[in-house]
Amino acid sequence: MPEPKESFLNPKQNNGLAITLLVDNIACLPYIAEHGFSVMVEYQNQHILFDTGQSSALYANSHYLKTPLKEVDYLILSHGHYDHGGNLSGVVSLSPNLQFYAHPNCRSPRYSHHPNKPTRSIALTDANLVAIESLNSSQVHWCEAPTQILPGLTLSGPIPRLNSFEDTGGHFSLDPLGHKIDLIPDDMAMWIETTDGLVVICGCCHSGIVNTLEYIKSLHPEQTFNTLIGGLHLLNASKDRMEQTLSYLNTCHFKRIIPAHCTGEHSMELLHKSLNCQVEKGHVGLRIIV
Ligand SMILES: [Fe+2]
């Protein structure tokens, strides 16, 4: 079995933080790719699973990567889309004592509309909703504001949408006819404070990466950024949005950005060409050491 590919900025760096990409749209054999996202964060001797992917890739990949799903202490859902919460029920049955964190709107019915494709439901499935219901109330934490999960590890809660050039990245609605627009208020990011700056993890970033980072900056004005990993949902981004995003990201002085999942192939190339930091394409089996 291949060893995970380690990504570190400085081999001497040791904040005791490791993030392993378990589900992503890109994978090489023997790992399995699917449209979805999941990372395992190992921090302070705890296992924090951020999202669960869509389908069965999570189980095979976590087995190959020796990150057992029966040791999950904290389960975080970035937002209630099928490709992030597809295995909530499986993870809950393997780690029945875990603590679950999400925004209450993750349970909304929701739909995606595309001019050339039939309307489809992109909500959490009934089995996954039942799994959330099955947890006892002391295990469920509904986050409507920034929430510290462990010392130095925080979940954003809802992210204010302050600029005019970012949107949710598609035509999303709460009803099948597409009348009630879904602004995906449950979209959240998570970050870890390290001695080398903040490590930020996004699921799909429907709030927009600029809104997300501006919010984190407002909560940690004294901190620098170290690493950004996750889906940036730039696959439908306009030229103007892309230009503003690239120039904003350069002002953040990240040391490393790992675009993954729904960032989009073309946008990943632009990030690689235009950013003044290390840009490494996310893929299953990547282990980020900080
Ligand atoms: Fe997604």
Ligand SMILES: [Fe+2]
């Ligand atoms: Fe999403």
